[in-house]
Amino acid sequence: MTREEMFVSLIEGMPSFDGRYSNLCCINNYANPIPNKRQGQFSVVFSATDDVTDERVIIKVYDPFRPSKFRMDCFEREGEVLQELIDKNRCLQLKKAINTTDVQLPVTPSPIDISLSYFATEILPVDIFEKFNQKGSMPIDDKIDLFREILLGIRALHMHKVYHRDLKPDNLRGEEKDNRVIAIDLGTAVLPKTVHVLSSYEKVQVGHPSYASPEACCGLYGHRELSIYNDYYSLGCIMFELFTPNTLYLELHKKRITDIISLCEFQMASEPESTKISKWHEIAHYYTNRLDYPTLSDYPNDISKSIINYLERILHGFIRFDYRERINIDEALRLIDICIKIRSNDKFEKELQKRHQVYRLNRIAKIIKMNTKYLSAGECHD
Numbered sequence: 001m002t003r004e005e006m007f008v009s010l011i012e013g014m015p016s017f018d019g020r021y022s023n024l025c026c027i028n029n030y031a032n033p034i035p036n037k038r039q040g041q042f043s044v045v046f047s048a049t050d051d052v053t054d055e056r057v058i059i060k061v062y063d064p065f066r067p068s069k070f071r072m073d074c075f076e077r078e079g080e081v082l083q084e085l086i087d088k089n090r091c092l093q094l095k096k097a098i099n100t101t102d103v104q105l106p107v108t109p110s111p112i113d114i115s116l117s118y119f120a121t122e123i124l125p126v127d128i129f130e131k132f133n134q135k136g137s138m139p140i141d142d143k144i145d146l147f148r149e150i151l152l153g154i155r156a157l158h159m160h161k162v163y164h165r166d167l168k169p170d171n172l173r174g175e176e177k178d179n180r181v182i183a184i185d186l187g188t189a190v191l192p193k194t195v196h197v198l199s200s201y202e203k204v205q206v207g208h209p210s211y212a213s214p215e216a217c218c219g220l221y222g223h224r225e226l227s228i229y230n231d232y233y234s235l236g237c238i239m240f241e242l243f244t245p246n247t248l249y250l251e252l253h254k255k256r257i258t259d260i261i262s263l264c265e266f267q268m269a270s271e272p273e274s275t276k277i278s279k280w281h282e283i284a285h286y287y288t289n290r291l292d293y294p295t296l297s298d299y300p301n302d303i304s305k306s307i308i309n310y311l312e313r314i315l316h317g318f319i320r321f322d323y324r325e326r327i328n329i330d331e332a333l334r335l336i337d338i339c340i341k342i343r344s345n346d347k348f349e350k351e352l353q354k355r356h357q358v359y360r361l362n363r364i365a366k367i368i369k370m371n372t373k374y375l376s377a378g379e380c381h382d
C-alpha cells in the first residue's frame with residue numbers, strides 16, 4: 001500500500017472529519033492517477049456529507065506529501081478567491097473557509113501526526129470533461145449551447161475581475177438545473193489586488209501548456225494585466241476541442257506553430273523584465289498575420305454553412321497570436337447568439353417547407369380523389 005493509498009483510506013474510514021463531515025469519498029484519483037487524464041496534482045479532493053447542513057459538499061485537502069511554497073500559495077489563493085466570490089452568480093460557492101485539522105497516520109514504527117489544511121465548496125454534479133469525451137455523439141446545437149454556458153461561466157468570473165489562468169475542460173463543472181457551467185480550481189486565478197503575480201515562480205509552468213497563450217508560454221505568465229487575454233486564448237482552445245476531433249495544441253504542433261512559439265520563447269528569455277512587454281508586442285505584431293491557424297472547416301463536422309463563419313470568427317478571435325487583437329467574451333456571446341438565432345430560423349424554415357410539402361401532397365391527393373370520383377361517376381352515366 002502506498003502512503004497516498006493509506007492516506008485516502010484513512011480519511012475515507014474516519015467517522016467524522018474535523019468533527020463535521022462524514023462519508024468522505026476521494027473523487028480525484030489521488031492515490032491512483034489515471035494515465036493520460038489531464039488532472040492537477042495539487043490536492044486531494046473528497047465528496048462528503050456536511051453533518052451541519054446535511055448537504056453533500058466537496059472537501060479540498062492540501063496534499064500533505066508534496067509540500068512546497070508554490071503549492072501552498074496556490075491553495076491559499078484559492079481560498080482567498082473563493083471568499084471574494086461568495087454569493088456571486090455562476091461562481092463556485094465556498095462552504096467553509098480554509099481550516100486545519102489534525103490526523104494521525106498509522107505508520108510503523110510509530111504513528112505520525114499531520115496537520116491538514118482544507119476548505120469546503122458546493123458540489124457541482126455535471127462533469128464537463130466527460131461531456132467533451134462524448135463530443136463525437138453530441139449534436140451541434142448542444143455543442144453551441146454548452147459553449148455558450150462556458151462563456152457565461154467565465155464571464156461571471158471576469159465580471160468580478162477574477163481571471164482563472166488554468167481554463168481547460170477538467171476545470172469546468174456543471175449544475176444540473178439550467179445546465180449552468182461553473183469554473184473550479186481557482187488556485188492559479190488572480191484577483192484585482194494581486195500585482196504581478198508569481199514573479200518569483202516565472203520558471204514554474206503554471207496552467208496546462210496545451211491551453212496556455214503564446215505570451216504566457218514566452219515568459220509573460222506573471223503579468224496580471226495579461227491574464228484576461230490568457231483566459232480568452234484558453235477559451236479558444238476549449239472551443240476548438242469541442243467543435244473538432246482534436247486539440248488545438250496538437251494541430252499547432254502538426255503545423256509547426258509550436259516551434260515558432262519555442263523560438264519566440266528563446267528570443268524573449270534574454271529580454272530584461274522592463275522591456276519584456278514591448279518586445280513581445282514587436283514579436284506578436286510580426287507573427288499575428290503570418291501563421292496558418294487551423295479552421296473548423298478543415299475537419300469533418302455537422303456545422304451548417306449558415307453558421308460556420310460566425311464560429312470561425314469566435315475561434316480565431318480568441319486565439320489571435322497578438323493578445324491585443326483577441327475578441328472579448330461579450331463579443332463571442334453576441335456571435336454565438338447569432339448562431340443560435342440562425343439555427344432556429346433554419347429549423348423553422350425546414351419545418352415550414354415540410355408543412356408546405358405535406359399540404360401540397362394532401363391537395364394533390366384530394367384532387368386525384370375528386371377526379372377519380374368524377375371520372376367513375378361519368379363512367380356510370382355512360
Ligand SMILES: Nc1ncnc2c1ncn2[C@@H]1O[C@H](COP(=O)(O)OP(=O)(O)O)[C@@H](O)[C@H]1O
Pocket residue numbers: 027028039040041042043044045058060092121122123124125170171173184185186187
Ligand atoms: N466543486 C466540485 N464539484 C464536483 N467535482 C469537483 C469539484 N471540485 C473538484 N472536483 C473534482 O476534483 C477534481 C480535482 O479538483 P481541482 O479543484 O481541479 O484540483 P486540482 O488542482 O487537483 O486539479 C476536478 O477535476 C473534479 O473532477
Ligand SMILES: [Mg+2]
Pocket residue numbers: 039040170171185
Ligand atoms: Mg483541476
